[in-house]
Amino acid sequence: MFSRLSFVCALAAAAAVGASQPAVTIQNGTVRGVTLPELNQNLFLGIPYAQPPVGELRLRPPRSINASFGTLDATAYGPHCWSAFTTGFDDNSGFQNSEDCLTLNVIQPTNVTQKGPFPVDVWIHGGGLFTGGSADFRYNGSYLVQASIANGAPIVFVSINYRLASFGFLAGKQLADEGSLNLGVRDQRLALHWVQENIAKFNGNPKKVTIHGQSAGSNSVHTQIVAYGGRDDKLFTQAIPQSGSGSRFPQPTDAGLQATFTALLGNTTCASTLNGTAAAQLACVRGLPVDAFRNHSVGTTGIVRDGDFIQTPSVYQSYKTGKWVKVAFLTGSNTDEGRSFARLGANTTADAYNNLTVVPAQFRSRLLELYPDNPELGSPFNTGPFELDPVQNGLFATPGTQNKRVSAIVGDVMEYAGPRFVGQTVAHQVPFYKYRFNHIPYSVSFSVEDFVGHFVEVAYSFNSQNNDTAFWVQNHFTATYLGPGAPVADRFLGFYMSRSWAAFIATGDPNNAKVTSKIAWPKYSEGGQQLVWQTQGSALEKDNFRAEAMDYIIDNVLLGDY
Structure with a gap:
């Protein structure tokens, strides 16, 4: 089995041998990745799926890439999106961070007996919508792909970055009137569209996509299921939400949310626009240096009811009223x-x-x-x-x-x-x-x-x-x-x-699953049972x-x- 160190060394060694690099041509160019022969996998890392959300595109919905990037070196993870923290308990402190962060990673099984196309798992990381990222080695999908190969049913694994904290979830009347809310989950949505458009080139099956996340990633999974009033855009067919079932969605002008935006203005050089137009205020915050924006936009942020992407008061109301995409579930809590x-x-x-x-x-x-x-x-x-x-x-x-x-x-x-x-x-x-x-x-x-x-x-x-x-x-x-x-x-x-x-x-x-001595796991509709995972003998309850x-x-x- 690979340790983190040997995994990194394998990336470096494979990247050093350009002729052996796997290459895949997608809509916007050719990506050159890394082969891990020990695991029968190709890795394509740090692939951009949207235009960089910087400058004039800061605090705007993500935009598809409309030009070719030629040949891309896809041998290293892209930077994490900026988190809400500057110091302390911060999942992003050990990684490179950038505002130009909308990238994804693909792990492709190779040299397997099955021909594909293979089902796809899209991982949405957690972190409260204010920290985390796809380069975190605790989310190394190589081992999940390895498990799928051992099952005799390989999968393709995709992990994504999305904007966090105020970069991705700032609210307030100014942004609501402009239609620039819920940017982080809109990033996720664009990444899912990218999968539909490109994953077949990696021998993935766009008609068999599972969206998968934990904590805020789990809440994001539920949010995607109920997005646009439960409209089925044919982006996914299954879901694995772990430890998170969704949330209530406040109005974008709720006091705490509006206060975060106002504080961003008042605590930066944008204070001069406090009595100005919304257009002037937004232009100013889009022009702030990253550090000034990040350090002075600390406060309440999150997914809000914008009347478009989010149309109901809560995920739960969406399920109750039938406004959700009909997908298969594997879900639970600790x-x-x-x-x-x-x-x-x-x-x-x-x-x-x-x-x-x-x-x-x-x-x-x-x-x-x-x-x-x-x-x-x-x-x-x-x-x-x-x-x-x-x-x-x-x-x-x-x-x-x-x-x-x-x-x-x-x-x-x-x-x-x-x-x-x-x-x-x-x-x-x-x-x-x-x-x-x-x-x-x-x-x-x-x-x-x-x-x-x-x-x-x-x-x-x-x-x-x-x-x-x-x-x-x-x-x-x-x-x-x-x-x-x-x-x-x-x-x-x-x-x-x-x-x-x-x-x-x-x-x-x-x-x-190809496991000896396993327990038959019934569907929840068959008596409301769940599987209890534990080392002293997993069991049903x-x-x-x-x-x-x-x-x-x-x-x-x-x-x-x-």
């Missing part, structure tokens, strides 16, 4: 998602009420009735009557006797009720496979949690073999390395999950726990009119 997001330090019910910041105030009292002050019932789940000791590195480290109560509520509101609602709503119409990940991961960098938190399943669904402990620690990344040296049980779980994911991408059925509380969340927090 056992203790809420522990990763909850505001900790609650010692009384009043503290718990105040710490439920992700829940509108009108629903908190009833939720606290539905989730009693009993640590045995809280998250981390199945850890007995005691609050866990705080982790010593400062993350998740605020003690509180009601932390488990708050974490249970936050997890169900943010990550668990949504997938259950989507399954209950659509599983009778399309194939729908649901899971719960229930394993505290082995880590090679540093432990930030002693629970089954957010993101921890990603290494297993990719079967990540990349390890550079110094890199992960330096850049504050958690990393689970499933190559040699990892516990055997963890390695098998990654082997099993990645083959199941690859089988779903290729065939629409995760049960087609009925997805009906905390039913009264979850129903209240669905009916009020997710679907309520407020």
